[in-house]
């Protein structure tokens with residue numbers, strides 16, 4: 001079953017010199033529920049732009065994005081923010097943990113943002129355990145390795161039980177072995193928490209871990225498997 005799909009998505013950026021750059025050209029994709037879908041392509045091919053549109057962080061110039069067959073462009077202001085907070089989790093390449101909060105507080109903060117009041121502590125500890133970091137609960141980001149920080153970021157993205165996690169090159173800043181651990185973790189989350197994961201990568205070695213995928217080149221989908 002499809003959980004997210006887009007129709008003829010186009011995104012044009014206007015550069016400082018006034019010229020226009022078409023970052024996405026008529027992109028149509030369909031993300032199946034409960035799967036790991038990989039968006040691959042060279043740097044500059046449009047992966048991040050597409051992920052941000054699918055996750056409602058950015059708006060297309062034309063085309064539509066549907067989450068559970070609901071068009072997300074129609075949502076305004078707080079309704080849109082709420083849709084994102086409740087249904088979507090993000091993991092970024094450069095781990096975006098809050099440096100002044102320890103691992104537990106980083107995860108708990110996202111639960112607070114999602115408006116979850118009850119059972120916050122329990123859920124936080126459950127998610128840190130799920131990523132194998134129970135013993136790092138009180139560590140601050142700078143007191144953890146890159147791989148550990150990325151695992152906290154995964155715990156944070158999944159804590160509010162989103163329908164979909166978007167991960168933008170989550171292995172990009174990690175060595176191969178640590179990167180594979182993070183992918184395995186995302187796959188575990190799919191099995192255990194019934195979420196859907198969409199991740200980007202430019203690393204051909206990671207393709208084999210996806211259940212499905214699309215290849216982007218110059219803002220266009222050139223392959224699907």
Ligand SMILES: Nc1ncnc2c1ncn2[C@@H]1O[C@H](COP(=O)(O)OP(=O)(O)O)[C@@H](O)[C@H]1O
Nearest residue numbers: 013021023041042043044045046047048049050
């Ligand atoms: N905010 C922006 N302003 C102008 N150009 C952008 C912006 N974001 C991305 N681009 C351009 O759009 C194209 C696609 O970028 P991006 O989606 O980041 O690619 P990828 O994630 O595959 O590396 C690139 O040519 C990039 O320079």
Ligand SMILES: [Mg+2]
Nearest residue numbers: 047048049168
């Ligand atoms: Mg990118």
